[in-house]
Amino acid sequence: MPWTKVYSNKAEFEKALSENKDLRGLAYKDALLEATSQLLEADETVFVIGEGIDDAGGVFGSTRGLHLKFGRERVMDSPLAENGITGVAIGAAVAGMRPILVHMRVDFIPLSLDQIINHAAKWRYMFGGKVSVPIVIRSMIGRGWGSAAQHSQSLQSLFTNIPGLKVVMPATPYDAKGLLRASVYDGNPVVFIEHRWLYEHMGHVPSEPYTVPIGKAIIRRKGSDATIVAVSYMVYEAMSAAEILKDEGIECEVIDLRTLKPLDAPLILGSVARTGRLVIADTGWKETGIGAEIIARVVEDGFGALKSAPERVNLPEAPTPASPALEKAYYPGKIEIAAAVRRAVKKG
Amino acid sequence: MKEDILKYGLPTLTRKTLIDMYAMMCRIRMFEERIVDLYPEQEMKCPVHLCIGQEAIATGVCLNLRKEDYVFSNHRGHGHALAKGSAMRPLMAEFYGKATGCSRGKGGSMHIIDVENGILGTSAIVAGGIPMGVGAALASSIRKEDRVTVIFFGDGAYDEGALYESFNFASLKKLPVVFFCENNFYATNSHQSARQSACRISDSASAFDSHGVCIDGNDAIEVYKAAQDSVNRARKGGGPSLIEAKTYRWKGHVGPDADYEKGCRPKEELIYWMERCPVKVMREFILSRNIVAENELKEIAASIAGEIDDAVKFAKDSEYPPLSDLLTDVYAPVKETL
Numbered sequence: 152m153p154w155t156k157v158y159s160n161k162a163e164f165e166k167a168l169s170e171n172k173d174l175r176g177l178a179y180k181d182a183l184l185e186a187t188s189q190l191l192e193a194d195e196t197v198f199v200i201g202e203g204i205d206d207a208g209g210v211f212g213s214t215r216g217l218h219l220k221f222g223r224e225r226v227m228d229s230p231l232a233e234n235g236i237t238g239v240a241i242g243a244a245v246a247g248m249r250p251i252l253v254h255m256r257v258d259f260i261p262l263s264l265d266q267i268i269n270h271a272a273k274w275r276y277m278f279g280g281k282v283s284v285p286i287v288i289r290s291m292i293g294r295g296w297g298s299a300a301q302h303s304q305s306l307q308s309l310f311t312n313i314p315g316l317k318v319v320m321p322a323t324p325y326d327a328k329g330l331l332r333a334s335v336y337d338g339n340p341v342v343f344i345e346h347r348w349l350y351e352h353m354g355h356v357p358s359e360p361y362t363v364p365i366g367k368a369i370i371r372r373k374g375s376d377a378t379i380v381a382v383s384y385m386v387y388e389a390m391s392a393a394e395i396l397k398d399e400g401i402e403c404e405v406i407d408l409r410t411l412k413p414l415d416a417p418l419i420l421g422s423v424a425r426t427g428r429l430v431i432a433d434t435g436w437k438e439t440g441i442g443a444e445i446i447a448r449v450v451e452d453g454f455g456a457l458k459s460a461p462e463r464v465n466l467p468e469a470p471t472p473a474s475p476a477l478e479k480a481y482y483p484g485k486i487e488i489a490a491a492v493r494r495a496v497k498k499g
Numbered sequence: 500m501k502e503d504i505l506k507y508g509l510p511t512l513t514r515k516t517l518i519d520m521y522a523m524m525c526r527i528r529m530f531e532e533r534i535v536d537l538y539p540e541q542e543m544k545c546p547v548h549l550c551i552g553q554e555a556i557a558t559g560v561c562l563n564l565r566k567e568d569y570v571f572s573n574h575r576g577h578g579h580a581l582a583k584g585s586a587m588r589p590l591m592a593e594f595y596g597k598a599t600g601c602s603r604g605k606g607g608s609m610h611i612i613d614v615e616n617g618i619l620g621t622s623a624i625v626a627g628g629i630p631m632g633v634g635a636a637l638a639s640s641i642r643k644e645d646r647v648t649v650i651f652f653g654d655g656a657y658d659e660g661a662l663y664e665s666f667n668f669a670s671l672k673k674l675p676v677v678f679f680c681e682n683n684f685y686a687t688n689s690h691q692s693a694r695q696s697a698c699r700i701s702d703s704a705s706a707f708d709s710h711g712v713c714i715d716g717n718d719a720i721e722v723y724k725a726a727q728d729s730v731n732r733a734r735k736g737g738g739p740s741l742i743e744a745k746t747y748r749w750k751g752h753v754g755p756d757a758d759y760e761k762g763c764r765p766k767e768e769l770i771y772w773m774e775r776c777p778v779k780v781m782r783e784f785i786l787s788r789n790i791v792a793e794n795e796l797k798e799i800a801a802s803i804a805g806e807i808d809d810a811v812k813f814a815k816d817s818e819y820p821p822l823s824d825l826l827t828d829v830y831a832p833v834k835e836t837l
Contacts, residue, residue, distance in 0.1 A: 235630045235664025242634020245619045278612040278620045279603025280828035338831035
């Protein structure tokens with residue numbers, strides 16, 4: 152499967168490892184597994200529920216074997232009832248548990264939107280803060296291999312529109328572990344979206360438990376000519392694009408957004424104040440997507456800093472096709488990001 | 500009386516229980532009737548879904564429950580809250596949108612909460628609260644608590660997939676749940692026969708390897724008995740069961756008026772059910788058996804009326820929430836130390 156190796160930077164990581172023996176290499180999926188295992192170990196209120204989470208695959212390895220260690224009372228398979236089971240997890244959360252619910256593909260989440268939007272997102276507000284909903288909803292997005300329209304979507308923007316929800320999309324193994332722990336202890340419903348092409352991605356992951364704060368983006372590369380705000384897998388494409396553009400004399404600043412809601416607007420505004428140009432690389436569609444929101448914030452609060460109109464790199468406005476020929480044209484990457492930066496630079 | 504106890508097979512049905520039963524039904528009836536009286540003032544600015552005519556159900560069920568047992572209700576939930584032990588003041592204040600309301604004025608009549616009495620919040624999406632109730636029972640089960648969850652829903656919720664998903668899961672995990680369907684035959688104005696092929700709700704329990712029973716929802720003692728069976732089964736680890744209780748709401752789907760004038764339902768149907776008034780049935784039962792004297796019932800009513808007066812005054816005198824509340828409680832504060 153291409154997403155397990157093609158875009159892995161294992162070689163790069165191994166090189167780093169040879170230079171720094173203090174690094175601890177772990178794949179993204181294993182970072183999620185380790186975080187979950189440590190949470191289950193330390194906190195009796197944590198439990199994991201989802202379709203097939205205790206099978207041999209174990210959600211692409213991210214829950215593999217947990218049921219053997221913690222029992223099926225705390226690591227439980229669920230019926231194919233996305234809305235009902237989401238409601239069950241929400242009810243358990245309101246009753247004092249900290250469930251990690253897994254919807255193995257984000258495409259299955261629309262079945263459970265009643266429970267997420269009408270219940271989880273509103274339960275605290277609707278009852279004057281007397282209860283809260285500490286639930287994490289893990290879900291996966293991907294790209295390629297002919298998965299077609301119902302197994303390849305990137306639906307994060309459905310959730311960023313809803314007050315009461317938080318949305319995180321970690322890009323590195325380090326953030327996967329730290330953000331999962333932060334999400335479980337956040338005390339609010341957190342939609343936690345993972346990209347399957349990152350699952351084999353290696354990176355430094357400390358063995359002890361730690362958190363990465365929700366709501367904080369991070370600058371992955373410093374630059375002075377343009378800011379690229381990238382989401383999830385697109386962070387790696389943006390880093391590659393920045394390398395290409397360096398040779399052309401364009402220095403890009405790459406921001407890994409990490410959290411889509413609440414948005415780290417100050418970090419983005421600060422970066423655009425330095426570079427004057429903005430490009431957003433998202434895994435999803437363009438219209439009313441996170442890029443639209445980021446541009447709106449920058450225009451509202453940092454209009455004067457912009458030297459040129461912002462650019463967006465997104466999926467074309469169509470469902471995903473299956474044919475490799477069409478698929479190739481469907482998914483943007485470093486080439487499209489580099490082109491968008493060039494346009495932004497050319498305009499002013 | 501002895502014959503009645505034998506008939507109902509209920510050694511726990513003491514004189515006190517019977518009087519409590521009648522008193523709670525009066526409490527719910529009088530509370531709802533006061534809303535009917537006050538609603539035209541237009542000070543209570545939220546939709547109200549009244550349960551007049553259905554009082555025997557909440558009463559008969561909740562008399563079997565402990566304070567810590569969970570109850571999940573729906574948009575028509577005033578009676579469930581009162582029967583579970585909620586005080587009138589925070590309920591009435593909530594209906595008036597006041598800061599002293601049970602949900603601090605953010606929920607209204609459809610969103611009642613009373614955590615101390617096991618009500619963790621009430622959904623106004625039909626069947627929306629059912630999976631959450633099963634989830635609360637799952638939490639009890641994981642924590643190995645001796646706690647039962649009762650989920651009230653209407654015949655409208657029987658149309659929804661969430662019910663089946665939840666029932667299957669509760670049965671699969673043998674969770675301590677009682678699914679209680681208050682079948683008043685109407686979802687807004689649509690009759691059950693226009694929405695359901697079989698109209699035998701309780702029969703569906705067998706599909707989930709569970710126990711189902713259909714009862715007269717206007718007979719509080721019959722409700723009490725059926726609920727006792729189901730609650731005991733759940734508490735002993737016997738898993739969920741389904742009770743369907745046939746009843747009728749006297750008022751329209753929403754608001755203080757009867758709806759036959761608008762042509763929603765036939766007047767004869769309402770008259771038929773009013774003759775089977777659950778409060779009247781209970782009153783005649785206890786009076787005819789000399790369980791209670793007429794003057795004692797008057798005292799009960801007077802006491803309830805006083806409590807309602809107090810709740811209404813409290814609600815009207817209370818302040819509205821400050822405008823600064825508009826943006827509070829969207830998110831729980833994040834704890835810094837993990």
